[in-house]
Amino acid sequence: MDNLPSGERYLYQLFSLIKVGHLKVTNPQGQEFNFGDQSSTSLHLIVHNQNTYDRVLTFGAMGFCEAYMEGWWDEECDRLSDLIGLFHTNGVYTKARSLITLPLIVKVATQRLRTMPILIQNSRKNVQHHYDLGNDFYQHFLDPTLTYSCGYRLKETDSLEQMQLQKYELICRKLALQPGESLIDIGCGWGGMLIYAAEHYGVKGTGITLSEEQAKLAVERVEQKGFSDRIQIIVKDYREVQGQYDKFVSIGMFEHVGKGNFATFMQATAKFLKPHGVGLLHTVGTNSTQRNGAWVDKYIFPGAYVPQLHEITRELMAAKLSVAHCESLKPHYAETLRHWRNNFNDNKSKIAALSSIYDERFLRMWDLYLQSFEGGFRYGGMQVYQCLFYQGKQWRFDTPLTFSAKAALTANR
Template identity: 75%
Template sequence: MALSKRDRFSNLPNGERYLYELFSLIETGNLTVTNPEGKVFHFGKADSEEPLHLNIHNDNTYNRILTFGTLGFCEAYMDGWWDEENNNLVELIGLLYRSNVSSKARNQVTIALAFKIITQRLRTLPILIQNSRKNVQHHYDLGNDFYQNFLDSTMTYSCGYRLREADSLEQMQLQKYELICQKLALQPGESLIDIGCGWGGMLIYAAEHYGISGTGITLSVEQAKLAQEQIEYRGLGDRIKIIIADYREVQGQFNKFVSIGMFEHVGKGNFATFMQKASRLLTANGVGLLHTIVTQSNERNGAWVDKYIFPGGYAPQLHELTQELWAAKLSVAHCENLKPHYAETLKRWANNFVSNRAKIASLNQTYDERFLRMWYLYLQSFEASFRYGGLHVYQILFYKDKQWRLDTPLMFNANAIQNI
């Protein structure tokens, strides 16, 4: 008589049994697990899809997952307690998404995990400006030299726009900037405010190609320093300035507004504040574009991401954005989902990260093995989330105080984008 899925693991310790029962949800994938004693377990169908092999090196992995769910799974990887044989974390995590393993693990909330989540969120809630500043600096002030080892020459740290399979990372980012400039219908002499400007790539592109003047807002001292250096190097110092400030502190009015990959740090309690600020920053008849990660899941950040990667982060759902835009009297004109483009962007970042791993490790003694594994897992897991999971990235074009004119373009010049 064949054993049931549950009976197959009845003699195993609780933690190991729990993990394998989760893996038993896999029906169409092909996963082999080798435990620390060398015992081998197979899940899914051996002749389906790309074979994946999970090697568990430390018995403590099981109880860590049982106690802390996906947080424990990720921390165990950081500590070197498990590996995928070919370092293919994208497909491993993608398999867990497609088999609903990850969502079932997230639903297992123990007292210990709940305590970790609550205390972390209380420390990092971006309601206070000082918390927002600390949250941003945790991630973005690791050092410009660190980011230069896996970003492209534009130092753009957001979703690119891929038109051809062979597009380089730099091409994807320049194509994204061109797409946004066209959507905003930028004109020479207009003023552009960029909230969360990063290293200034959007403003530099818009100034050089569309003749605008601009102001960039960031909370990262490291980003502001390099952005200003690039602006001066390109002779744009009289047209672009970078300000270290929270978006809530910004004053003035601008013809056009853009925010790329920053809204995820605003926090749920500040959605309305952000949209109202965008409205006040725009002149009458102004136009804006919000580029942000959006989730279909009820999980907005995840305990591991909140603790190690983006403290205080909170991915919105699409309806929350449109509701708050409408409440701020900002009307949506166009909405585009770039979900697969972000998967391709993250793939290129991870490839660069792996190629420059030794160089990154030499930059700072804090970039130890645990840190490097953490960052590789972050890049691979986010690629998996955009490729197979519930993460999306939207560009939402909106306007203030007017009816949308027929001569304002909503059909974009693909040739101009491709010929960058």
């Protein structure tokens, strides 16, 4: 390989870390290179454009992802999640993310300064970047509940919709919701959690979102269900919201508040809860020291910061909220993402027809996002945590002292 260009040599040095599994690479000149155990099931990386190598040499993992967006490389059978899994398993991804170059430093620093969610206006722009892509866009790959967070799978044959309804039921049981109670949902999306809780548990709900697009459709969905007198949707930052509630929930929003706002978020949560109130935080997390990479920061979730479990519990305790129960739904998110990606792939032509913004580069970007996150949850250090907590020092007996979610849900199927 000594006679290869420097960028190509660098990428193959990364791939030489592969000991578990097998990767075949075909470069633009038709040359083939093999890495790992050739007796294993093989993945085939086909490089179409020589510029891929220099992009990786300059920008590391971010450059590799950008090259995919440009159509410069493919996995022969479109098994990106397995490719990312191979990289996770063999430390390739970690090594690529450790690359430090001046162009990468400048690029990352500029992006983070522009999207830091300390200011409310930055939080609003970050949310709009991802969640205001259009309700019709999301309807082409989400389930009918329009739930854009980790589902809860009880059986291998569960549909995506079943997984999401089971997730809502799981949360309602953990919160021990009662008829007439008030529930605030921070980051309510299209209102799925509140609609489920109102329909099955008789609660009154307030949903908070920064997405104008989500709010419009959420209000329509609430009206269609006849819950307009029991559920209100408000477009505000959580830092601008007043009032107290019996129960609190936030699903898939905490990872967007930014590390500098963890304490602010938990203090606001404590103020939302009435004395002896109960809350549940459902958030993407990590058991790794690595957080979102530069590519995710720029193209997918600007301003996001994925917490470790101790960062969550530490700030809950600092806000005088007592932690009652925590669990990880890690494998459930891998399956949720698999469903989303399959739906997305099945509907690519319909999505492309919605608007010129959904061009080939955008579609490849989203395909890579969905598959790389599936790989991160299936093979890497990504987690999704549900943390149950309460206001005060005493655990009230109307919330279960012990909880067997799977048994409880299965009994009611």
